Structures are given as C-alpha cells and as structure tokens.
Amino acid sequence: MSFTTQMDAAKKGIITKEMRIVAGKENISPVNLRDLVASGKVVIPANRNHTNLMPIGVGEKLRTKVNVNLGVSKDCYNIELELDKAKKAIALKTDAIMDLSCYGKTREFRRKLLDISPVMIGTVPMYDVVGMLDKDLKDITVDEFFSVIERHAEDGVDFMTIHCGMNRATAARVKRNKRLTNIVSRGGSILFAWMELNNQENPFYEYYDRLLAICEKYDITLSLGDACRPGSIHDSTDAAQMEELITLGELTRHAWQQNVQVIIEGPGHIALNEIAANILLEKKLCHGAPFYVLGPLVTDIAPGYDHITSAIGGAIAAANGADFLCYVTPAEHLRLPNLDDMKEGIIASRLAAHAADIAKGIPGARDWDNQMSTARADVDFKRMIDLAIDPEKARKYREESIPECEDTCTMCGKMCPMKNMKKILNGEQLVLAD
CATH class of the missing domain: 3.20.20.540 (Radical SAM ThiC family, central domain)
Incomplete structure (x- = not known):
C-alpha cells in the first residue's frame, strides 16, 4: 500500500521503517507509536x-x-x-x-x-x-x-x-x-x-x-x-x-x-x-x-x-x-x-x-541517574566521569585538583561519606585523624 507522509501511512495502519527505528529508540511498541503519529500527537x-x-x-x-x-x-x-x-x-x-x-x-x-x-x-x-x-x-x-x-x-x-x-x-x-x-x-x-x-x-x-x-x-x-x-x-x-x-x-x-x-x-x-x-x-x-x-x-x-x-x-x-x-x-x-x-x-x-x-516517567529515564549513583556509592571516579553528561568537563575538574587519596576528592578527603559508610557497614575500622 502506498503512502505520501508518515501521517498518511499511520492512518492507513502502515508501520514505516522510520516508525520502527523510532520505536526501538523510545521503548514504545511500533503499533502504539503508529497510532500516536496517526493522531498527530507524535511527528517523525x-x-x-x-x-x-x-x-x-x-x-x-x-x-x-x-x-x-x-x-x-x-x-x-x-x-x-x-x-x-x-x-x-x-x-x-x-x-x-x-x-x-x-x-x-x-x-x-x-x-x-x-x-x-x-x-x-x-x-x-x-x-x-x-x-x-x-x-x-x-x-x-x-x-x-x-x-x-x-x-x-x-x-x-x-x-x-x-x-x-x-x-x-x-x-x-x-x-x-x-x-x-x-x-x-x-x-x-x-x-x-x-x-x-x-x-x-x-x-x-x-x-x-x-x-x-x-x-x-x-x-x-x-x-x-x-x-x-x-x-x-x-x-x-x-x-x-x-x-x-x-x-x-x-x-x-x-x-x-x-x-x-x-x-x-x-x-x-x-x-x-x-x-x-x-x-x-x-x-x-x-x-x-x-x-x-x-x-x-x-x-x-x-x-x-x-x-x-x-x-x-x-x-x-x-x-x-x-x-x-x-x-x-x-x-x-x-x-x-x-x-x-x-x-x-x-x-x-x-x-x-x-x-x-x-x-x-519516560521509560528508562532514571536508568542513567541510577548508574551514576551506583558509581558514586562505589567511589568510582572513572565511572562517574564516563557517565557524566559532559565527560570532558568532569575530567578536567577532577584533574585540576588531585586528592591525596585517589578514592576521594579534594572537598571531603578522608571524610568522604561514600567511602566511610561502606567501611562502617562492612565492619571495617575508620581512621580520620592524620
């Protein structure tokens, strides 16, 4: 069946290759996406x-x-x-x-x-x-x-x-x-x-x-x-x-x-x-x-x-x-x-x-944030930088101020709550004094 536009195709019940690509990116079914295009609520x-x-x-x-x-x-x-x-x-x-x-x-x-x-x-x-x-x-x-x-x-x-x-x-x-x-x-x-x-x-x-x-x-x-x-x-x-x-x-x-x-x-x-x-x-x-x-x-x-x-x-x-x-x-x-x-x-x-x-509540929207939070809980600065929306800037800031201990930053140092909470919860000793 022929069609002139994405909307024309959608109204005729056709799922175009463009709709399939978009549906795959958006965690939505091709049928639901087609219906949204047909109604004018989505454009491609x-x-x-x-x-x-x-x-x-x-x-x-x-x-x-x-x-x-x-x-x-x-x-x-x-x-x-x-x-x-x-x-x-x-x-x-x-x-x-x-x-x-x-x-x-x-x-x-x-x-x-x-x-x-x-x-x-x-x-x-x-x-x-x-x-x-x-x-x-x-x-x-x-x-x-x-x-x-x-x-x-x-x-x-x-x-x-x-x-x-x-x-x-x-x-x-x-x-x-x-x-x-x-x-x-x-x-x-x-x-x-x-x-x-x-x-x-x-x-x-x-x-x-x-x-x-x-x-x-x-x-x-x-x-x-x-x-x-x-x-x-x-x-x-x-x-x-x-x-x-x-x-x-x-x-x-x-x-x-x-x-x-x-x-x-x-x-x-x-x-x-x-x-x-x-x-x-x-x-x-x-x-x-x-x-x-x-x-x-x-x-x-x-x-x-x-x-x-x-x-x-x-x-x-x-x-x-x-x-x-x-x-x-x-x-x-x-x-x-x-x-x-x-x-x-x-x-x-x-x-x-x-x-x-x-x-x-877009499906998957929080996944990125949860990954970043996991990296912070693990005090994994490399992972945090890789996950940043602007890794270049995050890396530059990190490199401009190197801490004494690699698994901290120069704001908190030994008082890093992420690092210390993991130690305490694992039953390890905590030494904060120099």
Missing part, C-alpha cells in the same frame, strides 16, 4: 530527500528532544565554522539542527549541512527570502515566497518554521494591544512588515493549502511558528499570543486533513508561574500536537546567562508536557554564539530535557 520529521537521516520522533510519551540553532549571518559569514558547530552539536547528541542562515550562499551551506547531518534539519525560509531574491521586501510576490519554500523542500529540509498564524486579524490585535517588546520573532516581524507595506493578508495563511501541498509532496513537518511569541515576561500570555495560538490550532486540524505532520512553536519569555498554563492551553487549543518551546526564558535580566534561565523554564515546560526544547546559549541577545557558547547551551537544554523526562 523525515523529508524523503534527506537520505542520511536517522529518524527521531517528537511528541507524547517520547523523550524530550533538543534543537540547536546555527547558521551564517552578514556580520559572521563563515560557512566552515558553522559546519564545525554542526558536527560538534551532533557529537554532543543534539536531536535536531535548525539552519537560521540569513545572508549569502545559504543554499550552499544548507546542502552541506544536510549532507553531514544524520539528525533532522529545520529552516525558517522567511530568513532566506530577501537574500535569495535580492529584492526589497515590499516587492516580493506571493509566488516568490513559495519558490523559496519549494527550494528548501527540494534540498531535503525535514521541518520548516512558517508563521502561518500571523493573519491580518492577529496583526491588528498586536497594534491595538501595546507590547513592551512588540514582535520579536525575526520571521514574524518580516512577514508583518510585508503585510503592512502591501496591505495584504499573510500569503501563508491565505494560500495555506498551497503550502500544505509542498509539505505533503516531500513529507515535511510543518512547524507552525509563533510570530507573536513574547519577547519579555511583561508580554507573555497576552491577547496577541493567545489569538495566534487559537489560529494555529485551526491550521493544525486542516494540515492533518492533508496528512501533513505539525509541530506548534511556543514562547519565548514567560514567567515561571505561567508556564504550566501555557502548555495546557497549547495542548488543548492545538489538539495535542507536539509543542516546541524556545526556552522559555523565565526572567529578562540575564544576558550572558540565558542558557540558565532557559534551562529553568525548559525543565518546567517539558515536565508539564512540552515535547521539544530549542536551546538557548549564553550569547542570546548579545551576538552569534561561538563553539563554546553552543556547547553550554546544548548541555543546559539536555539537562532540562532529561530532568523533565524523569518527572514525566
């Missing part, structure tokens, strides 16, 4: 032109996934450096990479990235529109917008962020309800400007079926972007954000009718006490579609430390049902991240995701 982004992809599932009952953003810009145009970042991100076990390139030979970089990446690749085609077409924003036509979408699809991109929910009604609400930070979505602000300059509807909303046809043709997962995501905790959960979310829910159902997989994108900056409500609203209004959050950042005062504010918010969001975390680096709001920034962001987001998976 897998463009049929991304030939070296190792498929990954995102959504309900699966491990929380982490995305890394990278890409070239006018001020930092270095394709090789960005490819090095991608290789490092893959080595650090990211689940996805988004290419946010917005200047120069974006297609050259995108194709090289797809060639080296076994993880799913996402893009925001709107970033590519002005540079690729080399035209003033006002003069870009609807057909030209879609030509960029088609090019990204042909190249093999697995998921695309498209701001379909920023229609004229939502744009009017933004203007009526003053925000502290207006629209902070780069793609959303470009689209808003085009709509204002031309006095026209959002082409991706007006011609949504045309977009869905491209997604179905290549089996691209549509990541419905949140143009109105809050850029400050002052603006979170406001009228514009909620109106757009309602629209995204309607667009989700229509995409599912065309067998197109959907992810919903979310905030952004949001206070701790609003996170659970935001997740609940997304899951209700968008019918259980996987939720992809940027952070969220829980305070606005931490330039240089936003990987921490993001990890705090990400852990709470994922524990409450968010499925996909977009990493944030220490360079957020300040500059393009370097390799070290990227590593800090990945580790912070992976920790948030893992902590949430423990809280959600």
Whole structure:
C-alpha cells in the first residue's frame, strides 16, 4: 500500500521503517507509536530527500528532544565554522539542527549541512527570502515566497518554521494591544512588515493549502511558528499570543486533513508561574500536537546567562508536557554564539530535557541517574566521569585538583561519606585523624 507522509501511512495502519527505528529508540511498541503519529500527537520529521537521516520522533510519551540553532549571518559569514558547530552539536547528541542562515550562499551551506547531518534539519525560509531574491521586501510576490519554500523542500529540509498564524486579524490585535517588546520573532516581524507595506493578508495563511501541498509532496513537518511569541515576561500570555495560538490550532486540524505532520512553536519569555498554563492551553487549543518551546526564558535580566534561565523554564515546560526544547546559549541577545557558547547551551537544554523526562516517567529515564549513583556509592571516579553528561568537563575538574587519596576528592578527603559508610557497614575500622 502506498503512502505520501508518515501521517498518511499511520492512518492507513502502515508501520514505516522510520516508525520502527523510532520505536526501538523510545521503548514504545511500533503499533502504539503508529497510532500516536496517526493522531498527530507524535511527528517523525523525515523529508524523503534527506537520505542520511536517522529518524527521531517528537511528541507524547517520547523523550524530550533538543534543537540547536546555527547558521551564517552578514556580520559572521563563515560557512566552515558553522559546519564545525554542526558536527560538534551532533557529537554532543543534539536531536535536531535548525539552519537560521540569513545572508549569502545559504543554499550552499544548507546542502552541506544536510549532507553531514544524520539528525533532522529545520529552516525558517522567511530568513532566506530577501537574500535569495535580492529584492526589497515590499516587492516580493506571493509566488516568490513559495519558490523559496519549494527550494528548501527540494534540498531535503525535514521541518520548516512558517508563521502561518500571523493573519491580518492577529496583526491588528498586536497594534491595538501595546507590547513592551512588540514582535520579536525575526520571521514574524518580516512577514508583518510585508503585510503592512502591501496591505495584504499573510500569503501563508491565505494560500495555506498551497503550502500544505509542498509539505505533503516531500513529507515535511510543518512547524507552525509563533510570530507573536513574547519577547519579555511583561508580554507573555497576552491577547496577541493567545489569538495566534487559537489560529494555529485551526491550521493544525486542516494540515492533518492533508496528512501533513505539525509541530506548534511556543514562547519565548514567560514567567515561571505561567508556564504550566501555557502548555495546557497549547495542548488543548492545538489538539495535542507536539509543542516546541524556545526556552522559555523565565526572567529578562540575564544576558550572558540565558542558557540558565532557559534551562529553568525548559525543565518546567517539558515536565508539564512540552515535547521539544530549542536551546538557548549564553550569547542570546548579545551576538552569534561561538563553539563554546553552543556547547553550554546544548548541555543546559539536555539537562532540562532529561530532568523533565524523569518527572514525566519516560521509560528508562532514571536508568542513567541510577548508574551514576551506583558509581558514586562505589567511589568510582572513572565511572562517574564516563557517565557524566559532559565527560570532558568532569575530567578536567577532577584533574585540576588531585586528592591525596585517589578514592576521594579534594572537598571531603578522608571524610568522604561514600567511602566511610561502606567501611562502617562492612565492619571495617575508620581512621580520620592524620
């Protein structure tokens, strides 16, 4: 039996090879996974032109996934450096990479990235529109917008962020309800400007079926972007954000009718006490579609430390049902991240995701922690370092401060409770004095 997309296959009762691979990774039966894909609660982004992809599932009952953003810009145009970042991100076990390139030979970089990446690749085609077409924003036509979408699809991109929910009604609400930070979505602000300059509807909303046809043709997962995501905790959960979310829910159902997989994108900056409500609203209004959050950042005062504010918010969001975390680096709001920034962001987001998976009761999530605890009880520093989420850093710290006794550390020394408790419980003598 033939099928067009993973969702189409699932609805027809077919278990694809991608579903079998994902099920094996996630400790879930292929049949249960197929049913979740059919219902839209799990997506498997897998463009049929991304030939070296190792498929990954995102959504309900699966491990929380982490995305890394990278890409070239006018001020930092270095394709090789960005490819090095991608290789490092893959080595650090990211689940996805988004290419946010917005200047120069974006297609050259995108194709090289797809060639080296076994993880799913996402893009925001709107970033590519002005540079690729080399035209003033006002003069870009609807057909030209879609030509960029088609090019990204042909190249093999697995998921695309498209701001379909920023229609004229939502744009009017933004203007009526003053925000502290207006629209902070780069793609959303470009689209808003085009709509204002031309006095026209959002082409991706007006011609949504045309977009869905491209997604179905290549089996691209549509990541419905949140143009109105809050850029400050002052603006979170406001009228514009909620109106757009309602629209995204309607667009989700229509995409599912065309067998197109959907992810919903979310905030952004949001206070701790609003996170659970935001997740609940997304899951209700968008019918259980996987939720992809940027952070969220829980305070606005931490330039240089936003990987921490993001990890705090990400852990709470994922524990409450968010499925996909977009990493944030220490360079957020300040500059393009370097390799070290990227590593800090990945580790912070992976920790948030893992902590949430423990809280959600994902099968096997606690196994890693139990192994680490066993190594600590055995005072086995080599094993502890090997099990660390960042063995390189753990090894460096250990080697920088060597204890007198190898089976202790320089904080506790002979007073090491792990070592001493084992001795006492084994009936051995304990000597603490020098």
